[in-house]
Amino acid sequence: MNYFVYVVCGAVEYIEQLNFSLRYLKYFSRYPILVVTDKSRNEAVIEHEKVIDIKTPENLNNHQAHLFLETKLPKYLGLKENEVCCYLDSDIIAVSERINEVFEHFKAPVTFAIDHCSIDFFSPQIMNCGCAENFKKKKALYREIIHMLPTVGSSEDCIRNANELSDKFRVLKKKPLSNGPAAIKYLFQRYLSRKTEFTFFNFTFKRPEHCWYDSAGNIVGFDFNYYNKVILKKTGAHYNGYNWINKNKEVIKPELPYCGHLREYLNQTYNISIPQNFRHWNGGVFLFGPRSKDFMDYWHQATMDESFNGNIKYYDDQGTLVLTNFKFGTEKNPSLPVRFNFIADYNNPATRWDSERGFTYDDYKTIFSPAFLHIYHHWGDESWDIWQSVIGLGQRLKIMD
Numbered sequence: 001m002n003y004f005v006y007v008v009c010g011a012v013e014y015i016e017q018l019n020f021s022l023r024y025l026k027y028f029s030r031y032p033i034l035v036v037t038d039k040s041r042n043e044a045v046i047e048h049e050k051v052i053d054i055k056t057p058e059n060l061n062n063h064q065a066h067l068f069l070e071t072k073l074p075k076y077l078g079l080k081e082n083e084v085c086c087y088l089d090s091d092i093i094a095v096s097e098r099i100n101e102v103f104e105h106f107k108a109p110v111t112f113a114i115d116h117c118s119i120d121f122f123s124p125q126i127m128n129c130g131c132a133e134n135f136k137k138k139k140a141l142y143r144e145i146i147h148m149l150p151t152v153g154s155s156e157d158c159i160r161n162a163n164e165l166s167d168k169f170r171v172l173k174k175k176p177l178s179n180g181p182a183a184i185k186y187l188f189q190r191y192l193s194r195k196t197e198f199t200f201f202n203f204t205f206k207r208p209e210h211c212w213y214d215s216a217g218n219i220v221g222f223d224f225n226y227y228n229k230v231i232l233k234k235t236g237a238h239y240n241g242y243n244w245i246n247k248n249k250e251v252i253k254p255e256l257p258y259c260g261h262l263r264e265y266l267n268q269t270y271n272i273s274i275p276q277n278f279r280h281w282n283g284g285v286f287l288f289g290p291r292s293k294d295f296m297d298y299w300h301q302a303t304m305d306e307s308f309n310g311n312i313k314y315y316d317d318q319g320t321l322v323l324t325n326f327k328f329g330t331e332k333n334p335s336l337p338v339r340f341n342f343i344a345d346y347n348n349p350a351t352r353w354d355s356e357r358g359f360t361y362d363d364y365k366t367i368f369s370p371a372f373l374h375i376y377h378h379w380g381d382e383s384w385d386i387w388q389s390v391i392g393l394g395q396r397l398k399i400m401d
Helices: 014-029 062-070 073-077 099-105 117-128 131-148 155-176 181-191 224-235 261-270 290-309 319-329 385-396
Strands: 004-005 034-035 050-051 084-088 093-094 110-114 195-199 203-206 211-213 219-222 279-290 350-354 359-362 370-373
Touching: 004 014, 004 062, 004 073, 014 034, 014 093, 014 385, 050 073, 073 290, 084 099, 084 319, 099 117, 099 279, 110 117, 110 219, 110 290, 117 131, 117 261, 117 319, 131 224, 155 181, 155 195, 181 195, 219 224, 261 319, 279 319, 279 370, 290 319, 350 385, 370 385
Parallel strands: 004 034, 004 084, 034 050
Antiparallel strands: 084 279, 093 370, 110 279, 195 203, 203 211, 211 219, 350 359
16 A cells, blocks of 8 residues: 655644645545644644644654654554555645656655755755855845946947947047047046036036936946945945955855855765765655665654754754765665656746646746645745646635635
8 A cells, every 4th residue: 555644743834734735635646645743732733534643752843843753754654565655745735646656656765856956055055054144145245236336228229329338438448549539538528627527429427426328318337446446445345357256255146055064064974975966855755665764764863863963954854864865875766756846946937837838947948747846935925826826726626615
């Protein structure tokens, strides 16, 4: 027999999430569904018949209790030799009867789907290293810098005029002798005259704003060196000819947080070497059975230890899953096809849905048919097309009340 299995403990929001997820799973599943919990912690009723109540250590918070149960499931389910379970986070939504095919992909000791990012982009999220906060500060500083710079018009006329102005100064700088009169006139008006504005090449430079304007009054250029000095004085950041640089000589530009601290920590503490671009497993959906016991026992102990050690954030079990994966030499084992854990990233505009084309994770270069959606953030956001797909499906199939 195969089973779908959830683990939920504690807050009403997670139990409501579970109850919502259960409705979709019950509609599509051909197999029994189990929910493992510690009822004494729960702030709401789980709307399901087959609930396994396990008392967890009182010194754990609710999320640690969840991890305690999740990583020790083989002990509590009493599985027979050939039985396979599919664990589901409560933010997993079944959207197709193909969910039942997931059990065909089990390879002992466990089978997971890969995450949507590589390990160094995962690291700042779960390490107590301060990198995520540092990237937030750099992002805020970049926004401040851009806000301090004048905004050049974006219309076709403005772009054309800006290019024309730039070209004229490029020629003037490249051939100053052959353009002597124009060069002298510009130098006098720009640096010797005290007039608040002057016209050159049919463009007007306004000295107080340090900006160039076209005949329609649109900004088409500005004195970058002046603003670079202003920004340096106010923020400590400056442009070095290639990038904006802060006081610590770090590049300031929009980018996703990343660091190597998780790999470094696991190497120093557990003597495992992980490649920089390694795509780790995601814990939202995975298969396990009786032969998973040793793997999951190690994962359980490592997760409990690290949740108190303070280097890896207490709510994480994927960092310790990486550790367990390499300790057991299973890092190259086959993973679940992506359709069984379609990770819906709200911040990735390439991950989309519309009623005619369906789902994509590459901005419709390809069309994708997921079996499970993993909605790990922006749950219930009615403005998001992915969530609209969930609600629309529920209404069509009368899953929702």
